[in-house]
Amino acid sequence: MIGKVTKGNGTSKLLWYLWGPGRANEHTDPQLVAAWDGTDPTTLEPTHEHGRHDVRTLARLLEQPLAAQVRLPTTTVWQCSLRLAPEDRQLTDAEWAEAARDVLHRTGFAPRDDPDGCRWIAMRHSDDHIHLVVTLARQDGRPVDTRNDYYKLGQACRNLENKHDLRRTAPRDRTGPRRPSRAEHEKAQRAGKEFTSRDELRREVRLAAAATDSPDEFFDRLRDRGVMVKLRHSQQNPDQVTGYAVAWPGDHTAGGRPVWFGGSKLAADLSWTRLQQEAWPTSDAATVATTSATRSSSRARPADLTAHHAAALQRVVRSLARPRTPDDLQRLERATLTLVLALAASSRRHQRLGTAALLTDRAAHSAHPAPGSAQSAHLTAITAATRWALRPRRDRGDLAALLRAAGELHRALEHQRRSAHGGIGTPSHQPSVNGRVVEELLATVDAEPSDSRGRLSAPAQHEVRERRRA
Structure with missing residues (x-):
């Protein structure tokens, strides 16, 4: 199970999107599956009039705890999508509701034994995922702790994978390879490429490290493969290489500059320090x-x-x-x-x-x-x-x-x-x-x-x- 988090402001705008048609009419039959403090989700369901859902009442209820805050948080909405792998079985609404409560308990936004936690809803408009919308304001006026929420979410997803016998995913330990952004995926699609520049460069760098015995051979192999290489040198010792970056010719920013990726931006073990330690330990x-x-x-x-x-x-x-x-x-x-x-x-x-x-x-x-x-x-x-x-x-x-x-x-x-x-x-x-x-x-x-x-x-x-x- 993959959990993706976004934060921002404007509860109404987010709810309009979730109950709307989506970017490509992919939102079908939106419905609430759970809500805060045991609230019956059917009583909160937005009404449907004139071809669209009216989410204003639900937005006002979610935002009420913000009025009790001494100082408003910088971001007031925490949104998380929980998605299954294609081969996983479909979860029932009851299972999704319990999954939502477990995630919010483990992240600390709405602990099971705390009636004054954040207000939240869980909704679905597809068989393979749900969306959690959380107002980042406790109902007793105390501030919300959002530190390490991404890693707490990862632990919650691992627990759900074990509980429902889902595909196991890698732990969030800050060492996995950097995932391409949505913009990178869209850029690759416009160019008619199956994989992003980041993915292809990671492959080339990893193979070059595996095939060579020294840094000089490593950089020569990358250049032979058509990869642009930029080295960073020490200010105290100009002959000492302290880092590197790679790019594909023709892969430019909007300003016409090459899109460079440092080794650590490709994967943790492709940083210059790790390559020296593991690929060519003298x-x-x-x-x-x-x-x-x-x-x-x-x-x-x-x-x-x-x-x-x-x-x-x-x-x-x-x-x-x-x-x-x-x-x-x-x-x-x-x-x-x-x-x-x-x-x-x-x-x-x-x-x-x-x-x-x-x-x-x-x-x-x-x-x-x-x-x-x-x-x-x-x-x-x-x-x-x-x-x-x-x-x-x-x-x-x-x-x-x-x-x-x-x-x-x-x-x-x-x-x-x-x-x-x-x-x-x-x-x-x-x-x-x-x-x-x-x-x-x-x-x-x-x-x-x-x-x-x-x-x-x-x-x-x-x-x-x-x-x-x-």
């Missing part, structure tokens, strides 16, 4: 071993080397028979899904696998373990396989072998994680988001890979050329 012996193994393997036949990496992944699978800490499991899963992302990006079936690659990227990094630079031998094996997948000279058998090995490893990680949580974390009737994406990739094992020299697929080459011309 003192990390395991990374040195990975690099030397990859370089020495260039003398072997590609098929032999792929078999070597597949065998290494099989050893990681067998090692998962032993219990692992949650942080270890998260690190292994992140590394495995980055491998799947690399394999997807190497395929000539650019459209289908490119879509799965971006979904994998989002799912793989929806939550992060605590930062750490030390790599285990198992992480080293996955990293080496990822770097090999991003190198040239692969054939069809190579792609199939690594995809199968990555799929087996991911399924083993999911089984280990479910066992560690007593079966809690993903409903029994559905695979996880990551699992569905990996299975989709496994179904494309017979897809035609890139050519023997590892060049980009034709659609990808065309995409890079067009961006460089822009």
